[in-house]
Amino acid sequence: MIDFINYYLIPGITLGSIYALGAVGISMIFGILRFAHFAHGDLMTTGAYIALTAVWTLGLPALAAIPIAVVGTALVAVFLDKAFYKPLRDLPSIYTVIASFGVALILRSAIQLLWGTDSQVYVVGFQKPLIFFDSLRIALRHMQIIAFTVAIAITLHFFLSYSKTGKSMRAVADDPELARIAGLDTEKIVRWTWIIGGGLAAIGGVFVGLDTDIHTNLGWNLLLPMFAAALLGGIGRPLGAMLGGLIIGVAEEICTFPIMDIEIISPSYKSAIAFIIMLALLLFRPQGLLKGRVL
């Protein structure tokens, strides 16, 4: 049982936290701007590399580099919106979706040009896990990732429930036409969506680097489970997307747990789990767990 917690559940929650941080932005962008942002994974990669630069140049630990990564990535996201998505805003959303594919490629190539194609790490060397009650083993980085994500989820909840900008964002996600009639400043709300979505993606990217390594496909590889998480939570439900991320991350990890020493599902099928959950959801509960908008 303790093996299950140490080697399956905790890594699953960690992976789920990372998915959650990416999925929340995907869900907000989908809710407010009505398009699937396929460059979101590459925003995570951008954040991971900006933090890497801060680690290299300023000698900061990776966690302390997060604010720099957040600001940098948020700026990149706002710029991408202005340059590539805003001009397409009044066209059918398929134009923006395809444009975001292009932006994903641009971002990845730019990262490869700037930082090279080799894998990098924030910290070199093996980190010993912390041991509690003689048997519960948790890597410090897993604790940090989980604790940060929980704090972010709580902050996001209060922001969306009580701040003027948060309530305006929910209003636009609910009904953009009525929001316009109510006189809400939609451009400002769009800007905040990119700042928050981009900033959280950057944190997710740094966490991936902290947990494994930093490479140029880091975010792109996570795109499918993150979309599955956003759908699972219900489109336009940011906290639902975080819950969805957690469920998918945990499901991916624990599905390979051997029952009576027999491995039911090989770890190489792990990534299919997100896909299966997404398909099942679209078939049986298209509005997501928290009743978001039906696609």
Add this chain to the structure above:
Amino acid sequence: MPDPILNIQNLTAGYGATPIIHCVDLCVHLKGIVVIVGPNGAGKSTLLKSVFALNKYFSGSVEFMGHSIVGVKTANLVPMGISAVPQTSNVFANLTVRENLQVGTYAAPPKNAAATLDMILTLFPDLREKLNQPAGQLSGGQRQMVAIGRAMMSDPKLLLLDEPTAGLSPAYLERIFDLIQQIREAGISVLLVEQNAKQALRIADMGYVLVNGKNGYTDTGKNLLANDEVRHAFLGGGLPA
């Protein structure tokens, strides 16, 4: 007559390349209730939407308190003192009633938000105990009240209502018409489009009958109700109300 708060002259507007209303004149006076009636497809909603810059303008003039508002963006009309309630999807369903009302203040914060909220809850006492419920869970009539309340939170001078009684039970219908009169008492001018033409004209200072996108008949609500032609053609006949 006091000065007009809204003065539309010779307005041609519609959607895409096609005008729906042609050379329409309409005038709302301070603290007036003006009703637009007419058969389906006459362009009633189109006229209302063109005041709120929600469709395509072709020609003519629209003046609000003496200033042209042609070309002014929808979002900027709210701070000027115009609020609109669309006919359908007029509440933020996932937001609570309280949040819906708060969103109404964002574009044009009222001088005293608490007093405005209190005034609205006095007008719509049903909402007081529903404040923390998502608006999507309310009945049609209650939703309509949230929608009108949201529009009033910005302290507008002119309120545009697109068929506020559509789909409501007769009991609610009476209440909405009562409320419109109370809103006028509060100093707000009201321009509304109505299917329930007879009841609406009873509370109207002026009525405009639109026919095929043009001004058909224009007169006081009372005179329109007494006009035989209007009654037979547009109000389903019957005795004068």
